Amino acid sequence: MSTRIEPLGEPGLSTTAERRAVVGQAGVTPSKDWIIVTRGLKREYDMGGEIVRALRGVDVAIRRNEYVAIMGPSGSGKSTLMNLIGCLDTPTAGEYWLNGDLVSEKSDDELARVRNREIGFVFQTFNLLPRATALHNVELPLVYAGVPSAERRRRAREALERVQLGERVLHRPNELSGGQRQRVAIARALVNNPSILLADEPTGNLDSQTSEEIMKVFEELANQGQTVIMVTHEQDIAAHARRVIVLRDGVIATDDRGEAFAAKAGL
């Protein structure tokens, strides 16, 4: 399933359509079918005069409905890649096409809109608002999408029911277990029907049994056709995905089907 885009190096293209055509020559056309296409994605940080090159040119394409794990040791650039895919950050160089849309050149507010519509985040530390109820936490993306409050509540309730938390809608995060909190976060990520469910070490703060439960939720979502991208450093968690991309030193080292990865890792 791995798809690489060869560097094209054709300067002077300005319109989005022209660029899309050029990217398309490599075999992958950024479109509704290819949900993520990156080309020569680079991200450099200026750490007090010293330039840290976190990503040194990543070309990756992910289809709709894929279940992908991004792996790598710390410092490999996987968090940077996740931030870029999640539109929380913009690349220093290269292109990022999301849903056929060139998002690498969007403004802050446009990116906020993309995050709101296209991306559902699940974080290692859950990142729920501590004083708000589960329901209100799940409602938040809809607040920023401008959904009226009655519909907001209905959809938030539905999302919570989808992750088996229909009974706990009015509980606050500190009244919920770690697994339940992560499920609230998943409900929040799904409530606005995003193109991608983007999980950053989703099991990092959970015990192994709860981790398995959360992985089952992801599995189910993937089976239902939800595109899932998961960043993790745990091999056994990554092995749940159907495709595993391993980053090393800011470039893609391997890109395997899930089974192949599991076999290599000896799982």
Next chain:
Amino acid sequence: MPFLDAVRLALAQIRVQKLKSFFTLLGVMIGVMFLIAVVSIVEGMGRYMEQDLVGKLMGVNTFELRHRPNINLGDVDQATWEEYRRRPRIRESDVQPVVGTLPPSARWAVFSEDNVTISSAYARPRQVRAQNVTPGYFEIKKLAVVSGRFFSEQENALGTPVVVIGQDVKDHFFPGVDPVGRQLRIGDIPYDVIGVAEKQGSALGISFDKFIVAPYDSPVKRLTNRHGVIDAIMIQSPTAQAMTANMEVVRQVMRGRHKLRPAQPDNFSMQTSESALAFWNKLKGYLVMAGIALPAIGLVVGSIVIMNIMLVAVAERTREIGIRKSLGARRRDILAQFLVEAATLSTAGAGFGIALGVGLAQLVATLSPLPASVAPWSVGAAVLLGAGVGIAAGVYPASRASRLDPITALRSE
């Protein structure tokens, strides 16, 4: 984010941190409280001055021709006093020429007064304000009797020793007896009491009921002024315009009688309730300014406190801001959230301040003779001021919050 959601969020935030919110509100609260209270008291004083004090001293649309003003609310400098002292008095001989030029619609009265020792069979002698006037006086002053009657034109013309007394005079000289028909000695001249005037009340601790009114030509005249001299001619006109016209007529007559050249200023005064209030109006301007300037200091302090608290809130809630941004909040959503929070906070402070200010005004009204009343505009101004202070104080913290980088914000603890 819709405005109502933002307000709800802000109220929830205030509810969660009641004590902190209270201290945040304190500055705005005290500022607004004093604004409301001071404005109420000044307004009350104004009403008191205009209606009670000067209103009782002067009739409606009335001016008094005097050699110098007798109501001096405010400072009169030495030179002015010297000039007043050199002025010729108004004389009885001025009355006919002056009133002869007035239209028939004008009412007039001749007026003299002084403190005179009075005694009765029932009480010890006492100094009382003795006035001798022509009967027009009762109508001009809208004076009414609670028992007995006023004196007639005829009694006035004959100089009959009859007298109408005020409530305080009745209470002192005729305790427990009906004064009408009894005798009162005014400067040792026996007078018959023919009427008791209704209660006039008091202002600034001065009673308006300690007076007697006798016919102008009755014997007391010799005690109130030198022969041929009077204190004032009161002239009441049906309208304010007519009053202005009549004042001009009288001015010309008096200038002629005093043989003033065109370049010379008037050496007599025509006192109106407005001229009596001129100083008060000036003072009121200063008081209102002080009433706004002092609370303004409170509001400035309040806004600095709010700004600080909001900066702390932004720092404390960096992670929340990161979460919101990751979920799709735009800069303006975060900006609006914190602005609305600051505005809600300080408007709530203004609300409490209004309640306290109204309470303070009521307290002053109860404990003092000032009819302190809350001016509706000051409540409106306080609410706007509260919201304004909040927004002004919230701009900087809110814009800082809105500019946070989502990744950094999410990583913060």
